[in-house]
Amino acid sequence: MHIFYATQIRGDILILDEKESRHSVRVLRMKKGDPLRIIDGKGSLFEGIIIDPDAKGCSVRILSRKENYEKRNYSLHIAISPLRNPGRLEWFTEKCVEIGTDEITLLICKNTEKHNIRIDRLNKLIVSAMKQSVKANLTKLNDPAVFNDFISTQRQGKLIIAHCNHSFSRNSIKDIYRKGENAVILIGPEGDFSEEEILAATEKNYCPAHLGASRLRTETAGIAACHSVYLINQ
Secondary structure: OOEEEOOOOOOOEEEOOHHHHHHHHHHOOOOOOOEEEEEOOEOOEEEEEEEEOOOOOOEEEEEEEEOOOOOOOOOEEEEEOOOOOHHHHHHHHHHHHHHOOOEEEEEEOOOOOOOOOOHHHHHHHHHHHHHHOOOOEOOEEOOOEEHHHHHHOOOOOEEEEEOOOOOOOOEEHHHHOOOOOOEEEEEOOOOOOOHHHHHHHHHOOOEEEEOOOOOOOHHHHHHHHHHHHHHHOO
């Protein structure tokens, strides 16, 4: 069943916005009486049928609603350095939404080489990935944050910094994180975090972690961290 996104759902009649309406009527060729699903990005999944297939404002009758759809008992916040290659950052964003991530922050570090980021493009990808993976909660993309500012902000849950510097003692995520905990995980740039950043983070109670024996690209490390938390919570 096709899935659409709408943020303002009140009562039992909904008019999709022009973008979603055009996609349903002109691209998918949906007609009156066709069933569909709608997610609101706030935790609810709706089922309905089309009552007026207008490409500028498709009308839908809501038949049922499931609140807290597939709600997790933990939250995950990935703070990751932007990448020189925008396609790789987009790939990371898409996949971590599909796996299940509540927040993403683009972290400006000493070795970060990319500062100009298309936030609008990433937000569109987040919505698309949310729909594709049938997630009812919209992943929040925060404004880019400077590393020291980010770690100085009080945050809830297990705080983790994943890095590759063998001069520091590190543990695997499975030895640091416990099922049901909220988590904030820092993923560094292609040149890794600087020693000063690692020390500063540990002073702010971030636990140093590794993601296995292989040296991973930034976007792969982000997905590995996200998936590790996901698997521990299964």
